[in-house]
Amino acid sequence: MISQLEEQLEAxxxxxxxxxxxxxxxPLQVMFSNTDRTVIKAVLRYIGPDRDAxxxxxxxxxxDILSPxxxxxxxxxxxxxxxxxxxxxxxxxxxxxxxxxxxSLSAISREDATRFxxxxxxxxxxKGGSLKALSAAIRIFMKRWTEWSDVLLSTLKRDPxxxxxxTDWREVLAGESGFATxxxxxxxxxxxxxxxxxxxxxxxxxxxxxxxxxxxxxVPMIAGLRDWLDNLxxxxxxxxxxxxxxxxxx
Numbered sequence: 560m561i562s563q564l565e566e567q568l569e570a571x572x573x574x575x576x577x578x579x580x581x582x583x584x585x586p587l588q589v590m591f592s593n594t595d596r597t598v599i600k601a602v603l604r605y606i607g608p609d610r611d612a613x614x615x616x617x618x619x620x621x622x623d624i625l626s627p628x629x630x631x632x633x634x635x636x637x638x639x640x641x642x643x644x645x646x647x648x649x650x651x652x653x654x655x656x657x658x659x660x661x662x663s664l665s666a667i668s669r670e671d672a673t674r675f676x677x678x679x680x681x682x683x684x685x686k687g688g689s690l691k692a693l694s695a696a697i698r699i700f701m702k703r704w705t706e707w708s709d710v711l712l713s714t715l716k717r718d719p720x721x722x723x724x725x726t727d728w729r730e731v732l733a734g735e736s737g738f739a740t741x742x743x744x745x746x747x748x749x750x751x752x753x754x755x756x757x758x759x760x761x762x763x764x765x766x767x768x769x770x771x772x773x774x775x776x777x778v779p780m781i782a783g784l785r786d787w788l789d790n791l792x793x794x795x796x797x798x799x800x801x802x803x804x805x806x807x808x809x
Contacts, residue, residue, distance in 0.1 A: 564590060565694040568614075572605040572690070579606040587616065591701045594729065595646035595708050597624050599674065605690065612681040612689035613663070614697065620646040621729070622672040625738050631798040632737030638787045641756070642736040643673055645729065648763045649707030650675055651784050653700060655775045661696020667780070707766060714762040721758045724751075731755055734797035746797040753793050760788045 567586040572579075580602055587601040600617040620643040639647055654665045654675070664678035679700070681693025715721065715728050730744040735756065740746055747755060764785065767776060775781060 562694075564698055565690050568603055568605070568612075568690050568694060571603055580604050583614070587697075591618075593705065594624075595621055596650070596704070599623070608688050608690075609683055610689065611683050612693045614679045614693060616675075616677045616679070616697075617668075618650075618675040618677065620650070620673055620675075621733070622736060623674070625733055625736075626672065629739040629800055630737050631739055632794060638669070638783065639673055640736040641732040641759075641791065642729070642738065644732055644759060644763060645708045645711055646704075647673060648711060648766060648784065648788075649704055649770075651780055652707065652767055652770050653704055655771055655778050655781050657700060657703075661692075662700055707770065711762055711766050714765060715759065718758050718762065721755055724755070726755075728755075728759070732759070735794055737794065739798050739800040742800055744799065746799055749793060749795070752797065756791055756793050760791055763788050 564586075567590075568583060571581050571583045571586070582601070583603045584598060584601045588598045592598050597619045598616060599619050600615075602615045603612070604614070605612040620640075622640045622643050625642060651667075654662075654667075661679055661681075662677060663680040666676040668674045668676055677700075679693055679696045681689040681691070681696060683689040685692035712728060724747075726747065727744055730740050731747065731752065734740045734744075734746055735752065746752075767781065767785065771781065776785075
């Protein structure tokens with residue numbers, strides 16, 4: 560996929576404006592958006608093969624993906640939203656461990672939803688040129704993000720307490736974020752949602768501990784995430800979209 564991405568960026572660069580910038584949101588959306596994250600905007604800056612290239616990417620999480628759907632609880636006072644956990648926990652871990660490795664700058668934007676602002680750089684002095692180096696940096700980062708999300712969810716499936724529940728954890732976390740769950744999903748009782756969230760928190764801590772060193776675990780961004788996870792509690796009630804439809808008919 561690195562060569563495919565490089566080809567896409569090279570083709571896009573031919574339409575760059577005089578300042579060398581071009582919108583590459585669409586091809587990166589196709590390549591890197593998935594169930595847990597969505598590429599909202601991507602802008603390439605490329606002047607020529609003998610100059611460094613850079614790309615700014617804004618990535619939303621599942622709360623952005625779910626935003627068009629019904630919400631029964633719109634309280635957004637919390638620092639993060641539970642539905643974002645499969646993308647949020649691995650994503651923040653990557654920010655804490657990926658600098659000086661193609662990712663030159665990063666920031667978190669939090670208004671109605673949490674978004675990652677990522678700046679990748681490719682140096683012209685690298686073998687193959689700046690676009691190849693840039694493509695490799697983006698691809699490695701996004702591939703690792705997907706892999707770590709998969710590890711987190713597979714940990715829940717193998718969990719000795721909740722692994723046999725046969726429930727969709729993305730849907731469970733959507734409900735805990737105030738989104739009406741899909742008609743095919745039956746919300747769990749409060750007691751089970753409480754246990755489930757505890758196991759999600761344990762799995763999240765386990766992932767962080769497995770991919771970050773002791774110093775990285777102490778950086779404010781990760782410390783804040785861990786504190787938020789430890790204070791996570793289920794909502795008093797979760798509502799399915801089918802319930803909302805039935806109430807509307809009455």
